[in-house]
Amino acid sequence: xxxSDASKNPDLIKTLDRYVLKNVPFTTIYGSEGKxxxxxxxxxxxxxxxxxxxxxxxxxxxxxxxxxxLLNAISQYPEKEVILIVDGGGYKPGSRQWLKTQLSxxxxxxxxxxxxxxxxxxxxxxxxxxxxx
Numbered sequence: 001x002x003x004s005d006a007s008k009n010p011d012l013i014k015t016l017d018r019y020v021l022k023n024v025p026f027t028t029i030y031g032s033e034g035k036x037x038x039x040x041x042x043x044x045x046x047x048x049x050x051x052x053x054x055x056x057x058x059x060x061x062x063x064x065x066x067x068x069x070l071l072n073a074i075s076q077y078p079e080k081e082v083i084l085i086v087d088g089g090g091y092k093p094g095s096r097q098w099l100k101t102q103l104s105x106x107x108x109x110x111x112x113x114x115x116x117x118x119x120x121x122x123x124x125x126x127x128x129x130x131x132x133x
Contacts, residue, residue, distance in 0.1 A: 003023050020040050023035045026078070028076060029075060034076075047081070048080075050073075052083075054066070062088075070107070074110040074115065081116050083119075085121070
């Protein structure tokens with residue numbers, strides 16, 4: 001369900017144990033409105049996980065968006081759990097590794113705020129989702 005549809009019918013969500021909203025807005029590091037692919041909600045545990053995805057099968061510039069994506073995940077997403085999906089193989093050599101290094105080194109000390117950010121390939125995300133939900 002899209003975020004805008006859910007906003008128009010909030011009573012429907014109250015009846016669901018788990019749901020996924022697409023195109024969930026947030027305020028970017030630039031102060032403008034951005035949207036991520038989706039947010040997964042579990043109302044029983046009050047858990048919410050924001051998911052942002054960048055896929056590029058051929059050479060291009062999507063990898064130049066990785067620092068922007070990571071800074072938004074660290075400082076702008078209200079959810080404490082974030083999954084970054086980076087896949088496709090078209091990104092520049094070293095760019096995905098840069099993301100992985102920033103996450104493992106606790107770049108900007110993001111873990112002190114209780115934030116958990118994971119980096120996954122699409123297949124890893126599908127496996128994670130099937131086991132978690």
